[in-house]
Amino acid sequence: MTDMSHGGRLAARALKAAGVDCIFTLSGGHVMGIYDGCLDEGIDVVDVRHEQAAVHAADAWARLNPGKVGVAVLTAGPGVTDGVTGVANAWRANSPIVVIGGQGPFDNLRRGSLQEMDHVSLMRPISKWSDACYETSRIAEYIELAVRNALAGVPGPSFLEIPIDVLHGPVDLDAVAMPTFRDYRVAGCAPAGLIDEAVDLIAASERPMIMAGTSLKWSEGGQALVDFIDSTGIPCYVNGMGRGQVPWDNPQFFIRTRRKALDGADLVVLAGTLLDFRMKYGGSIPPDAKIVQLDLDETLIGQNRSADVGLVGNLGANFAAIAERAAQRGLDIDHSSYRDELRTAEDELEAGVASQLNSDEVPIDPQRLCREIADAITDDMIVIGDGGDIVAQASKVVRVPRNGLWMDPGPLGTLGVGMPFALAAQKAHPDKRVVIIYGDGSFGLNGFEYDTAVRFGLPIVGVVGNDAAWGQMMRPQAMIYGEDRLVATELNTTRYDQVVEALGGHGEFVTEPDQIGPAIQRALDSGKPALVNVVMRTDKGGPKGSTYV
16 A cells, blocks of 8 residues: 655655654745645644744754754745845854755756755855755655754754755655654763863862853753862853853852953863854963863864863763762862852942942833843743843843743844744743843844734743844944944834734833833733833943954
8 A cells, every 4th residue: 555645745754753843934835845744744834924033943943952953944045045044043053953945846957947046055154964855755864864964963054955846746655764863962972081181180270160152052961060060169151052051049150250260260161162252262261271172073172272171072971071080089179269259259240230230210221121121030931132232231130040041142143033032932832931132123133023923822022122223333333433423323212012012912112110020020911922112221332342353
């Protein structure tokens, strides 16, 4: 007996075998066969209003579901090109996503069919794997290749193009052997000799610190790191997707004293943190300080500055191995006195911003807004940062929920991820509340995805810090050229809350600081996708700005 069908059903069957429960897309004729297959396989199809949002949502889905890929399905031509920014963001964030793109008929390849272009070459520089399938019976095989490449080693995006006649071509599903999908993630740790060298440096140091980042998250190594710092007292800082890997109330966790710790460090343990612009390409570490670097791939060790010891493998496994080896050697590593010294400095810096956090100023002080948001966050929420200054400020005030998550774009700095990330988060965790911290500029990029949230009944709450400006650009522009020469950095005090109301959601407009908290609570209680639009102070001058070099 045969089960004759089409390639779209085979693609959906392969996605289901890979553990895919949901795909993100914008309707397109080149890829409709996959939608049809998803109906048979019980895969949810979430259709958005822009393909960039579909890819961002797939990115967030991967971050929320360890060991699985996020999937976006894009129609040919402008559908794929609209998704490029989302793929690039996932590339820099190491998010394992699979993007399936349509294509004109293979029979008419290079003849100029509707929306035909070379998608594979376009995606190759920003993906781990980019290829095309030209045989219907091999679709599942190619999907396994895409999933394998996305998850193995350092995770990242895969792109698979399937022409329309291949995708909709006839296939006997019973005659196709489904490939085996397995756990492709890095599990091993570094050799014992290198572990011993790392132990030696850690034991000999007087002012060590840990910088934990993205690869720690993809290693699911947070608990191993916590166990390690609890046993050694080493101060720990995080960036990127390292946020949330160490609970905010852990005695070894610090936020405000990173520069002080780096300036005085004699040992820096880089746990999945690249020496990129955020670390001044290694220049933020003193020249005579030792470096122990842990990451998922050998090519990441020693980039921009040499490491004294490089530990390749699963970061959690390597931290556990360091702790075990130190115990075997009878070493009592205790850096708690240095930790306490930094805690005193941390508390002083915290006290220094208290007046801003509690300011009654009108227009509203951005720090007061951040504090009000922090007060509204509970331990089960998922918090998403989508903006420039407001997110940078909020990251020092809003604590990562204990049972939730913090997500932001990552090192590419892509604005507009807020609602797409939130769609995936609320879909993946319907039992949790999802809150977006917006800049008013970033809201304009994918704010129309509130329509998607309304259609799918996803009660996401956004809070916009509205300073009527691209603030992170305005300040350096004013400092360099003068406040009378501002250009392309000023916006209107737009009623974004009314936009959300028009789309079927709940809106709040706030101009007084004591109304922020009640407005956020009303938004949470509304049961609808909601936006709290907060008018805050516009800062045209000042020392803060963006880093481009």
